[in-house]
Amino acid sequence: MFFYQRNAGGSVEEVSFSEVVTFGESNMIKSLKISQTRVEAVLQEGWTGTGEEKQTKPLPKTDDGRNITRISASYMLYDGFVDWALKHVNSEVTFENSTASDALIGVLTWILPFVFFLVLWFFFIRQMQAGGNKAMMFGKSKAKLLTGSQKKITYIDVAGCDEAKEELQEIIEFLKEPQKFQRLGGKIPKGVLLMGPPGTGKTLLARATAGEANVPFFSISGSDFVEMFVGVGASRVRDLFEQGKKNAPCIIFIDEIDAVGRHRGAGMGGGHDEREQTLNQLLVEMDGFESNDGVILVAATNRPDVLDPALLRPGRFDRRVVVDLPDVKGREAILKVHTARVPLSQDVDLPSIARGAPGFSGADLANMVNEAALLAARKGKKMVFRADLEDAKDKIMMGAERRSMILSEEEKRNTAIHESGHAVVAALIGEADPVHKVTIIPRGRALGVTIQLPLDDRRSYTATYLENRLAILMGGRIAEELFLNQTTSGASNDIEVATNITKQMICDLGMSKAIGPICLREGNNQPFLGRDYNRAQATSEKTAQIIDAEVKRLIDEADARARKILTDNRDIVETMAEKLLDIETLNDWQVEQLLARQPVTLTNPKHDPQAKPHISEGGSDPKPKPGLGVLPDPPPLAQT
Ligand SMILES: Nc1ncnc2c1ncn2[C@@H]1O[C@H](COP(=O)(O)OP(=O)(O)OP(=O)(O)O)[C@@H](O)[C@H]1O
Numbered sequence: 001m002f003f004y005q006r007n008a009g010g011s012v013e014e015v016s017f018s019e020v021v022t023f024g025e026s027n028m029i030k031s032l033k034i035s036q037t038r039v040e041a042v043l044q045e046g047w048t049g050t051g052e053e054k055q056t057k058p059l060p061k062t063d064d065g066r067n068i069t070r071i072s073a074s075y076m077l078y079d080g081f082v083d084w085a086l087k088h089v090n091s092e093v094t095f096e097n098s099t100a101s102d103a104l105i106g107v108l109t110w111i112l113p114f115v116f117f118l119v120l121w122f123f124f125i126r127q128m129q130a131g132g133n134k135a136m137m138f139g140k141s142k143a144k145l146l147t148g149s150q151k152k153i154t155y156i157d158v159a160g161c162d163e164a165k166e167e168l169q170e171i172i173e174f175l176k177e178p179q180k181f182q183r184l185g186g187k188i189p190k191g192v193l194l195m196g197p198p199g200t201g202k203t204l205l206a207r208a209t210a211g212e213a214n215v216p217f218f219s220i221s222g223s224d225f226v227e228m229f230v231g232v233g234a235s236r237v238r239d240l241f242e243q244g245k246k247n248a249p250c251i252i253f254i255d256e257i258d259a260v261g262r263h264r265g266a267g268m269g270g271g272h273d274e275r276e277q278t279l280n281q282l283l284v285e286m287d288g289f290e291s292n293d294g295v296i297l298v299a300a301t302n303r304p305d306v307l308d309p310a311l312l313r314p315g316r317f318d319r320r321v322v323v324d325l326p327d328v329k330g331r332e333a334i335l336k337v338h339t340a341r342v343p344l345s346q347d348v349d350l351p352s353i354a355r356g357a358p359g360f361s362g363a364d365l366a367n368m369v370n371e372a373a374l375l376a377a378r379k380g381k382k383m384v385f386r387a388d389l390e391d392a393k394d395k396i397m398m399g400a401e402r403r404s405m406i407l408s409e410e411e412k413r414n415t416a417i418h419e420s421g422h423a424v425v426a427a428l429i430g431e432a433d434p435v436h437k438v439t440i441i442p443r444g445r446a447l448g449v450t451i452q453l454p455l456d457d458r459r460s461y462t463a464t465y466l467e468n469r470l471a472i473l474m475g476g477r478i479a480e481e482l483f484l485n486q487t488t489s490g491a492s493n494d495i496e497v498a499t500n501i502t503k504q505m506i507c508d509l510g511m512s513k514a515i516g517p518i519c520l521r522e523g524n525n526q527p528f529l530g531r532d533y534n535r536a537q538a539t540s541e542k543t544a545q546i547i548d549a550e551v552k553r554l555i556d557e558a559d560a561r562a563r564k565i566l567t568d569n570r571d572i573v574e575t576m577a578e579k580l581l582d583i584e585t586l587n588d589w590q591v592e593q594l595l596a597r598q599p600v601t602l603t604n605p606k607h608d609p610q611a612k613p614h615i616s617e618g619g620s621d622p623k624p625k626p627g628l629g630v631l632p633d634p635p636p637l638a639q640t
């Protein structure tokens, strides 16, 4: 028996799909209509079995005894059912376009997903090609527009960088009066590339240039172009230029252009990646606009060597401006700008502080003033004293102190001896930077630090200076060996730095007789050409052996010289280590006193007595500041 539900229409009974199948197996379906989602069958009297066992099957009946001749059921179309129907339906199977409601259901379940994907797909395509629509911001450039609301920055806010400012003067004049230049047919560069180490004020300079010319300033970082969605970067570039043209005259500034502008095909595997597409779009846009449109593109990088040569071709970033680390004068000027709104004590002498901060960038100096103001505020002072600035300088140079790091007595003693070794060699070896500070307060990752500061801005190094540096680096390790009869892991960084210096001396600076003045430089410092993996071919096996031998020779010589100095001055090393264990940090004058075998004073006899028990607080440390930047890879001043 089947259970039938009475259909509203009366004549067609709604059944379940499996019942349709059962009727079919009993040969009771005369004809069948199949639509997308439903089947409708006309029933007849059927039978089961064959021959003798053939049994008749009567039509099913409704509750009130009438025969049911038509049934319908809903189902989802599947291929197997059609085959089944063709086998089990007696006269005809028809396929029908469904009724209105069936059609609707069909659309909903079958067509709609397609439509949905189609719309989505269309939407993304539009995003990529047209630079996005208003609703979603994928393709919009993230350029920030700086206009009236922000404080206007002009060249007064940028200290030093005089050459760079001069070079940008022409751009300012053009932006002020583009028509004038057009009339005269003058050719204005489209793009200016600012090149220089981090924190030297490239961004500041670009902003100030816009400020001077009184034009809008759009700024975006190269890394903003590189996103997870393919094609977004390119569309951002397009959008950026569109915005620029709408707001001309203006400056478009791209910071860290190396993030998109890297040499194409340089990445492992090469190929057309997202970044490459973005770069191509940038090149296309640069070619597409006329400088007469009044848009000047300014970009900044500290890796000009990795830029794609296509970017530097005429008509693109053809004007290049070097923004270098500030010299003494520049540092003083930058300090003046940043201390303008800080109350300074009488004892602060900006020129001498500038002199004591070689290798500091503008950002470092700004940071130093800020840090000093914070230190002074924490101690409840009403103004910033010399001591605060000195402490801030140390913090930036060596990383923040980590007073919370507990060292065992033995570790402290090892560190004291190790640092004394560095300091004594540095002080006595001759041509070397004076010792500025020795400390056994852990800073950054180092257990102790010896800092030397050059007297002025070094632009080049003599071979003797570098050989002496090697000996100074060896000093720590040898002191441990001589005085404690052991070596510790504390010297690992020294060894690494020393090895790097020797390699530079040999491969880069022509300071090894065995190799001679040949550049076998490692890495990719060469503009546009060399990459490390080319070097393998460039250097023969034999040359590599000579290099290795020379590294060893230089290190051995340095070792021997440091050993001699430390053995000859055992007493100084020992008293210095004692003193370090006692007061933790020795300043330059205290080191001098120790070397002269005089008693160590707590305050600088040469200075007015600004109390100087070295108090400053630890905290999360910024990157230790290596300073100096002439060698391709500047050797850090700090030594463990
Ligand atoms: N010449 C300068 N005069 C005054 N302040 C400076 C100078 N150079 C840098 N600064 C200070 O350092 C901060 C950071 O500088 P800026 O961001 O312009 O450096 P950058 O060269 O763009 O660095 P990066 O390469 O890391 O982007 C400035 O906001 C400013 O406070």
Ligand SMILES: [Zn+2]
Binding pocket: 418, 422, 476, 477, 490, 491, 494, 639, 640
């Ligand atoms: Zn060391």
